Amino acid sequence: MPIKYRRTNETTDKPKQSEASLDEALKPKTNEELNKEKPARKKRRQATEEQLNNPLHGVKLAEILERLVEHYGWEYLADRVNIRCFKYNPTMKSSLGFLRKTPWAREHVEDVYLEMIKKK
Numbered sequence: 001m002p003i004k005y006r007r008t009n010e011t012t013d014k015p016k017q018s019e020a021s022l023d024e025a026l027k028p029k030t031n032e033e034l035n036k037e038k039p040a041r042k043k044r045r046q047a048t049e050e051q052l053n054n055p056l057h058g059v060k061l062a063e064i065l066e067r068l069v070e071h072y073g074w075e076y077l078a079d080r081v082n083i084r085c086f087k088y089n090p091t092m093k094s095s096l097g098f099l100r101k102t103p104w105a106r107e108h109v110e111d112v113y114l115e116m117i118k119k120k
Contacts, residue, residue, distance in 0.1 A: 055117055056110060062096055064113045071116055081108040 051057045056064075068077060069092075078086035083105055085094045099106045 055114060061099060061106065061109075062092070064109065065092060065095060065099070068109065068113055068116065072112075077109075077112070080112050081105065 047057070072080075074086055074090040078090070083095075083098065085091075085098045099109060
């Protein structure tokens, strides 16, 4: 006769947490609580008023390019900014790679983006 083993269910054998303590554990912490836990966090620089007023603050280059392509298209961008990666076989990957390496091209694309924002 084979021996039967009793399987225990680990999840049911453990004492259950109350819903209140579970909610408290998942509740997001305030900045003050986080600063108490990690004092080095206090040393982070806060954004200045000038940075907060800048429309490019916090916007990634990929987002800028996606919005421009969606709004204007590659042909318009090729006319406005004379870049080969906009004219011949335009892709996001090639354009982002070039714009990250070339400051003057990035400035031109950012100018087009700022003009688009002002028009809206």
